[in-house]
Amino acid sequence: MQNCSERLNYSLQGQADKPALVFLHGLLGDHRDWQPVIDELSKEYLCLAIDLPGHGGSQHIEVVGFEDTCIKVIATISETLSSPFWLVGYSLGARIAMYLATHCSSSLKVVSAPFAGLIIENGHPGLPEPEKAARREHDEKWAVRFENEPIVDVLQDWYQQPVFSSLNHAQRQSLIDKRSDNLGTKVASMLRATSLSQQDFLGELLRTLPAKVHYLCGEKDNKFLALAMHSGLSYSIVPDAGHNIHAEQPLLYCQSIKRLIEPN
Structure with a gap:
């Protein structure tokens, strides 16, 4: 390491x-x-x-x-x-x-x-190209939330997105617990830098x-x-x-x- x-x-x-x-x-x-x-x-x-x-x-x-x-x-x-x-x-x-x-x-x-x-x-x-503006707006909303809200609260909503629909409640909660040591400002920065819109x-x-x-x-x-x-x-x-x-x-x-x- x-x-x-x-x-x-x-x-x-x-x-x-x-x-x-x-x-x-x-x-x-x-x-x-x-x-x-x-x-x-x-x-x-x-x-x-x-x-x-x-x-x-x-x-x-x-x-x-x-x-x-x-x-x-x-x-x-x-x-x-x-x-x-x-x-x-x-x-x-x-x-x-x-x-x-x-x-x-x-x-x-x-x-x-x-x-x-x-x-x-x-x-x-x-x-x-026509779908990128909507995606940019979508990712920016998440970035603002990661910057300004307690990360546990943001993660609760993050893992409710359709892409995570196969997770059960226990799996979802486990991920939230595991990801809560992230720094919201750093996640926001990386989300903007590598947005699908970019x-x-x-x-x-x-x-x-x-x-x-x-x-x-x-x-x-x-x-x-x-x-x-x-x-x-x-x-x-x-x-x-x-x-x-x-x-x-x-x-x-x-x-x-x-x-x-x-x-x-």
Whole structure:
């Protein structure tokens, strides 16, 4: 584990001579979210889980947009990995991973670790231009709430959004308890910097990437299941899972990862 003022915090576990998995968490999360799958996957792979800016041990780091965020992620990969790596991103982390893979190819080429592929867990490839203004307004309202209200109160409403409809009351309350150590001002800053309204539509670029790209979606996540089916990408549906597959079905998630990395 490392943590210094200018660099992203991360956890590195597993087999140094094996292919690497770089895990990027969702909004409000941190590297610890991946521990249930890392406990299994680190037996066969090298697992790098990064705290994104404004989160976990990187809470003090602020960014202004996707490119700034990706530069910091690439720097962390560069200093820690030498074996071929897969990007594995969930929700916000998936969008950052998609942006990195499609917009930062020149930066990736100078990393000593070769980029092998991208696994997208319920990540949005981007909005049509006419829908961006409404999304900007939507995200700004949440950012203002995170800045100005007790975070527990905001989280109570955050996890009532339709995308989290597969959660039961106990799961929802557990997430609220777990996420309450976030700083609302930092969450707001990252939400603005990486709003879906600020993201280019990445669909076509993803379909033409030379690296492997695969989409994992939860059976109960109707919105992102539809996105996956219409993405033009190869995809898998994980049964009995909603938006957060790696938390809800960690064993099936690990099995999916292994099949993708070593299909033979």
